[in-house]
Amino acid sequence: MFTILIVEDETKIANIVAQELRGWGYDVYITEDFQKVEDFFLQVQPHLVLLDINLPYMNGFYWCERIRRHSNVPIVFLSSRTETMDMMMALNMGGDDFIQKPFSMEMLLTKIHALLRRTYTYHQTETDILSHRDMKLHVKKAALTCSAGEIELTKNEFRILCILLEHKNEIVLRDELMAALWEDENFIDDNTLTVNINRLRRKLSEHGLDDYIQTKKGQGYMLI
Template sequence: MFKIFIVEDDKQLVSLLEEHLLKYGYETQSVENFETVRTRFEQFTPHLVLLDVNLPKYDGYYWCRQIRNVSTCPIIFISARDSKMDQVMALEHGADDYITKPFDYEIAAAKIRSHLRRAYGPYALTQNERVVTVAGLTLNVERLTISFNGETIDISHTEAKILDELIKKSGKTVSRERLLEKIWDDQAFVDDNTLNVYVTRVRKKLALLHIENALQTIRGQGYRLIADWGDE
């Protein structure tokens, strides 16, 4: 049974979410003390998190970072903030998706199913240990890490899926459509700007390993990984 952790201070919304998710066979747990979100998360060990932005004490961005320090499980923001900047900030802080309030519960359930399939189901990268390498850059698909010159950093499921495709087709342009297909099984729910944000996150992760300007944007087509850092 998949476990869903709900971090939301609107008790009525929490009740409705739990009621709806129960119909799909999910186990849920919500938060009452918003100073102990990370502790409760580690105790519950959920498969997915639904996280509001506006929370008492610390906001959702803070707790997203805290969760990312200990887990790569899918995090979906649910918020009344509907600006593009809020959505970008959520993704930049480590979220996997963003749903604006008010939302259709069936769409929310579809997004949850999609992310659970991608992280743990038949679409998951982590079913078998697999490593892909180009020019000394190694992506461990199982452990969600990338390594270069003796340094290793953690990445998210989505970042791993993007890098997996780019590394396998190093030097070739990978279309935006192919990356969207690789990451999400139902593109109808995906804002095109979301892919831009994830690619930016991948660039930042590569920069942490001192790999700069390797991930190129091919205007009107997609993205290309140029693995010439090994020649430097």
């Protein structure tokens, strides 16, 4: 049974979502003390977190950063904020998805089901190590290493790099990447993929792996 933690200060929304998720067989916890979100997360050890941005005391961005110190568990932001910058901030802080309020329960459930399947199902590649130039991706451990050391990746960054490594020196279309990441690209803003690609490039560059991911304008990306 998967465990889901809801960090939402609007009690009505939290209870409605929790009731629906429990109906699907999930074990659900609702945060009550918004000064101890991190402690409650460590106590519950959930498989996925639903996290509001506007919270008492500290906002969702702060708690996302605190959770990321302990775990790569999928985090889905729920927010009434509509600015593109808020979505980009959520993803840059380590979130896996961003859903604007008001949202349909069907949309929320679809994203949760897909995230849990992708996160807790091993990649189907036949080899344990995918390598290219000065980097090695250890698939079973989801770890990336190079001569400068180990590079920590989010789950989406790992999946993107895995796909690019499996097709190195070939163009991988944006639609193909989005379909592989989210299974239904109609649910995802195109900016979301761009944010993840740019964040991955930055991490590679910080470890001396510059210009590994090349953009093919109007098509997609290629690992060179």
